[in-house]
Amino acid sequence: MPEYTIVYFNVKGRCEAMRMLMADQGVDWKEEVVTFDTWQQGDLKKEAVFGQLPGFKDGDFTMYQSNAILRHLGRNHDAYGKNPIEASRIDMVNDGVEDLRLKYVRMIYQNYENGKDDYIKALPAELCHFERILANNNEGKGFTVGDQISFADYNLVDLLRNHLVLAPDCLSGFPLLSAYVSRISSRPKLEAFLSSDAHKNRPINGNGKQ
Numbered sequence: 001m002p003e004y005t006i007v008y009f010n011v012k013g014r015c016e017a018m019r020m021l022m023a024d025q026g027v028d029w030k031e032e033v034v035t036f037d038t039w040q041q042g043d044l045k046k047e048a049v050f051g052q053l054p055g056f057k058d059g060d061f062t063m064y065q066s067n068a069i070l071r072h073l074g075r076n077h078d079a080y081g082k083n084p085i086e087a088s089r090i091d092m093v094n095d096g097v098e099d100l101r102l103k104y105v106r107m108i109y110q111n112y113e114n115g116k117d118d119y120i121k122a123l124p125a126e127l128c129h130f131e132r133i134l135a136n137n138n139e140g141k142g143f144t145v146g147d148q149i150s151f152a153d154y155n156l157v158d159l160l161r162n163h164l165v166l167a168p169d170c171l172s173g174f175p176l177l178s179a180y181v182s183r184i185s186s187r188p189k190l191e192a193f194l195s196s197d198a199h200k201n202r203p204i205n206g207n208g209k210q
């Protein structure tokens with residue numbers, strides 16, 4: 001059984017999607033929680049390939065970049081499609097999730113007080129793409145790509161759940177997305193993780209905004 005370890009700050013941030021994937025796939029992992037004080041000392045930052053976290057240890061292999069880690073876990077746990085075309089579609093969806101995550105992170109950390117309302121107003125123009133992606137696959141009754149869950153689904157559901165905290169009504173105009181978040185979140189092993197104190201007590205972001 002692989003020995004997985006997440007090396008990250010005590011936040012959901014860029015690691016909750018991989019936690020959701022591992023929980024849903026019945027895979028165990030350890031948490032190496034890095035405090036901001038430890039991070040400021042600089043040794044860990046020097047070791048990190050891009051000077052940033054998360055890091056991920058798979059036995060004696062260590063990697064960085066949250067989306068690369070998701071793809072690594074997708075390959076290792078049959079969550080990367082059934083053929084090269086599905087894998088490319090999954091990459092495309094995940095890149096779209098990353099685009100929205102970057103906008104979310106910038107608003108949260110750089111423009112929360114003045115930018116939150118405008119961000120929420122502009123959300124439908126972002127979410128409509130994911131609603132259409134679902135509509136174009138099995139009438140939105142399954143996943144974003146193909147007929148089995150992929151790492152892009154965990155990433156999208158994590159990000160949508162964060163947006164439901166920011167703006168509880170943000171999916172009211174997107175029935176397929178709303179049903180998708182509920183459906184994926186109620187997968188038994190994932191539901192157990194999402195009900196855990198570890199998940200519930202971990203702040204979404206590092207600055208206390210959500």
Ligand SMILES: N[C@@H](CCC(=O)N[C@@H](CSC(=S)NCCc1ccccc1)C(=O)NCC(=O)O)C(=O)O
Nearest residue numbers: 009013014051052053054064065066067105109206
């Ligand atoms: N492309 C990378 C981006 C990684 C990243 O932004 N990491 C942040 C943390 S993840 C994140 S969403 N950062 C937003 C702000 C933040 C900073 C520090 C702690 C928590 C959040 C980080 O390591 N910041 C510390 C530093 O750069 O010295 C990835 O996807 O892993």
